[in-house]
Amino acid sequence: MKLAVVLLAMCTLSVQGLPKKIVLPPGLESFQPKHVIAFVQEMAAKEMAQPMMQSRAAGGASASTLCYSGFGSNVNELTAQTADASSRCNSLLSDATTQANANLEVDRENLNKNSNVIQSDLQSCQGNIPTNEAIDCYMQQGQGNINPVSSLSSGARTAQRNFENTINTAKVQSEQCDFEVSQNSETTSAKMFANLNSCLAGNEWVDVPIPEMGPPSQTPAPTEVSTETTEEPVTVESTPDPTPTVEPETEN
Numbered sequence: 001m002k003l004a005v006v007l008l009a010m011c012t013l014s015v016q017g018l019p020k021k022i023v024l025p026p027g028l029e030s031f032q033p034k035h036v037i038a039f040v041q042e043m044a045a046k047e048m049a050q051p052m053m054q055s056r057a058a059g060g061a062s063a064s065t066l067c068y069s070g071f072g073s074n075v076n077e078l079t080a081q082t083a084d085a086s087s088r089c090n091s092l093l094s095d096a097t098t099q100a101n102a103n104l105e106v107d108r109e110n111l112n113k114n115s116n117v118i119q120s121d122l123q124s125c126q127g128n129i130p131t132n133e134a135i136d137c138y139m140q141q142g143q144g145n146i147n148p149v150s151s152l153s154s155g156a157r158t159a160q161r162n163f164e165n166t167i168n169t170a171k172v173q174s175e176q177c178d179f180e181v182s183q184n185s186e187t188t189s190a191k192m193f194a195n196l197n198s199c200l201a202g203n204e205w206v207d208v209p210i211p212e213m214g215p216p217s218q219t220p221a222p223t224e225v226s227t228e229t230t231e232e233p234v235t236v237e238s239t240p241d242p243t244p245t246v247e248p249e250t251e252n
Contacts, residue, residue: 063203070205071196075189078210082185085214089177092215096170100163107159114152118145181213 121144125137191208199205 064200066203067196067199067205070199070207071192074192074195074207078185078188078192078208081210081213082181085181086178088214088217089174089181092177093167093170093174096166100166100170103166104159104163107155107162111152111155111159114148114155118148118152121145177214184211184213 121141125134
């Protein structure tokens, strides 16, 4: 994750107890969260060693340690999630490039097949046949393959255009995704510095919620395994009820 050095300096200078004139060390020109955390802690420790800091209430040092510990943990969590989100943003382009190359290879194979048919038709005129028959063959095969050759050229242009469109679209999506991740990361880190200030003033650290960043993870859905057993239906033969016998009435 790379945050702007200007934003980093502003956030660092906003922490209570730090000197107002800070020259960032060369190592912070390429931002790494662990470097910033160590830098802020070091500057805070120097300030707390001064007499003006010693006049603070007893227990202030341990409270500050708690603040910086919570701050560091929160920043490390943000760093991990930002790195993962940025990786998924980059995957938008790399995955699209892989798929576009695969599609282009399929298009190439189809063009090769069509080309082989055309070449076979023309090569049939190169056999050991009389000259007049060869000329007539070229006339016939050339005329008959005008449309196939045109289709071959048109198909190649379409394949190339589809390839470029896929790559360009994925590149825009990847750059936009990376920009949004960077914006969310910078906004969240600024809130963390603000919470560090509040913690140093009130001795209570509150984690900053980290928003969802980047495209969703492409996790394949688990395959459902059916536990139902299929049994053949049991056929029960029914016996028809016997027809009741009605005896004829006898005359008295």
